[in-house]
Amino acid sequence: MLDIFSLNEGCKNHKVMTISAKRSKVICVSHMEDADGISSAALIKQAFGGDTVLADYPSLMSDLDKLTRDEKLKTLYICDLGLSKKNQDEFVDILNTLRKNHVSITYVDHHDIDKRILTKLQKIKVKLIHDVKECTTVQVYDAFKSKLSDHAAFTAACAAITDYMEDRPKGSKLLQIYDRQLALLEATVLTYTIVGHQKDTDYLIYLVDVLSESKYPHEIPNSFEFARIQAEKLSAWIKIVKEDMKIMKNLGHMEVLNSGASGVANFVLGMSGKDVGVAYKLRKEHGIYAVSVRGSKSCKLHLGKIVNNLSTELGGSGGGHDKACGAIIPKAKMKKFLTQFNAKLK
Ligand SMILES: [Mn+2]
Incomplete structure (x- = not known):
């Protein structure tokens, strides 16, 4: 009891x-x-x-x-x-x-x-x-x-x-x-x-x-050394981007292998002479590309809105600001993303 x-x-x-x-x-x-x-x-x-x-x-x-x-x-x-x-x-x-x-x-x-x-x-x-x-x-x-x-x-x-x-x-x-x-x-x-x-x-x-x-x-502690290392990596990218980037009518783009995509997107924008730069990195474990997009000052389109719509249509997701945004695109749709994005930038 x-x-x-x-x-x-x-x-x-x-x-x-x-x-x-x-x-x-x-x-x-x-x-x-x-x-x-x-x-x-x-x-x-x-x-x-x-x-x-x-x-x-x-x-x-x-x-x-x-x-x-x-x-x-x-x-x-x-x-x-x-x-x-x-x-x-x-x-x-x-x-x-x-x-x-x-x-x-x-x-x-x-x-x-x-x-x-x-x-x-x-x-x-x-x-x-x-x-x-x-x-x-x-x-x-x-x-x-x-x-x-x-x-x-x-x-x-x-x-x-x-x-x-x-x-x-x-x-x-x-x-x-x-x-x-x-x-x-x-x-x-x-x-x-x-x-x-x-x-x-x-x-x-x-x-x-x-x-x-x-x-x-x-x-x-060590923040300036961390910054120096990053500066070294980024400046090395200038040469690589010049050699490897591809140019389409309205944008420059490049696949990134061993760095974050966002830093590289700025260089692609700058060196392509186009108003839009795209850099993308494969995330093998997820079967997706992480995409970074940057627009120049003279780009009048809201890139975040365009990328939000387009990435959703392609089964991914994305969005952000008018001149800086990002997306997640299924691996098999990356080419389609670039051609359709290029077409929407007229
Ligand atoms: Mn913020």
Whole structure:
């Protein structure tokens, strides 16, 4: 009898425990591939504490989905992660599940977003901070500056530089506070340090922590050496791109074998003399190409929108900004992507 009684008591207590387990965790999910994502996460951490989850586009949905099973999660920030036609509905579904669990969600971003999705997010009471004209870190700074150190303005100015958005109303005001050359140097050192550590998430999380403590990129141990190594790699690409890139009527393109595609896309753009540069790298394990697209100043088309539509038609996904965007294209459709993209650039 006693045993059964104890057992029942145990069950009851367990139930009470589960019900009363308080949600207290703060998590920021941010983009791992550039200074805007890493810096947004750093400012969120400084303002609200909590943990950081760094995501890239292939991992984003599964990273968010995991959070729906986190019973401690109370407050979620999502930063600098744009949506595409392929994942936007799933994104709303996952956020809806989180909202039903009473998780407070703030989504800060500057990528082009479907109006229908915007309305859906408002409906489920996701707090939206969304301006396509300013980088994410500048928007985080602007929204939460009362909770941030003065130095956070410098971090935001650097992020604006790396996102080509230091000429925008808010971004330029922040940059004005500082010496331009210093900001350019620090922004580049940070970016190259991030690019050189894409396979080392623990290190990237460490960068978020260091930046959240109001440190300059030059104070990060070995950051200048990391930048130097990256500069060496990038400059070596100039010669390779000149020899290997292919030219179509409206774009230059090149397959990349052993480097990130995004850095190379800039060189392809510059050296092709065309208004659009495309670089792509095969990810064998996924059977897809990771594609980077860059547009020149004189390119008047919104490349992010074109790439979003075209990549979805070809069974992939993609999108981004008017002059800088990316896509995931099934391996067998890469040629088709190039010819159709070229045709759409008339
Ligand atoms: Mn950004």
